[in-house]
Amino acid sequence: MRPLRYSINVTLDGCCHHEAGLPPDEESMRYWTAEMARADALLFGRVTYEMMESAWRRPATGSWPDWMDEWEIPFAETIDRAKKYVVSTTLRGADWNAELVRGDVGQAVRMLKQESGEGLWVGGVTLPLGLADLGLIDEYEFLVQPVLAGHGPTLLAGLRERIQLELVDRHEFRSGAVALRYRPTRATA
Numbered sequence: 001m002r003p004l005r006y007s008i009n010v011t012l013d014g015c016c017h018h019e020a021g022l023p024p025d026e027e028s029m030r031y032w033t034a035e036m037a038r039a040d041a042l043l044f045g046r047v048t049y050e051m052m053e054s055a056w057r058r059p060a061t062g063s064w065p066d067w068m069d070e071w072e073i074p075f076a077e078t079i080d081r082a083k084k085y086v087v088s089t090t091l092r093g094a095d096w097n098a099e100l101v102r103g104d105v106g107q108a109v110r111m112l113k114q115e116s117g118e119g120l121w122v123g124g125v126t127l128p129l130g131l132a133d134l135g136l137i138d139e140y141e142f143l144v145q146p147v148l149a150g151h152g153p154t155l156l157a158g159l160r161e162r163i164q165l166e167l168v169d170r171h172e173f174r175s176g177a178v179a180l181r182y183r184p185t186r187a188t189a
Helices: 026-037 046-056 070-081 105-114 126-133
Strands: 004-011 041-045 083-087 098-101 120-122 139-145 165-172 178-184
Touching (some): 026 070, 083 105
Antiparallel strands (some): 165 178
């Protein structure tokens, strides 16, 4: 059974909007590249899928855009070639090395977790909340940014029940950000 890991950037006050924290730097991009490379597949909701595709899909020309720094290319290549599953009731199709997931999301994710492999990686805000409520997330990873946003969506807002976690890893960045990795201490629903 492969684990489901939830990873996200978050500010000190819990904001998880993608523009609320520090802009990515070379060190954090190397870290996220390694984390994505550990996964057999990525799991996104529609909004996160479309946001990631607009930024990180290799253009039809085959060349990465001029705005992309050289140190961003390994991340772009890793996410571009990764297998993706997209949970959506509105998309008609997904073609960025992706398959649509429809119907009972909990059942679909349980089936994906039953497959052999290193793990699944989920990002975003809404989908991970639902998966956390179902007790399907095996590992939580928060890259805590040394920023107070003061607004925006907050991490796992609306969680039905408290989930007790134990710290299993910690990594400090030169920027002052800290990656914290946790596992639930008890089985949930």
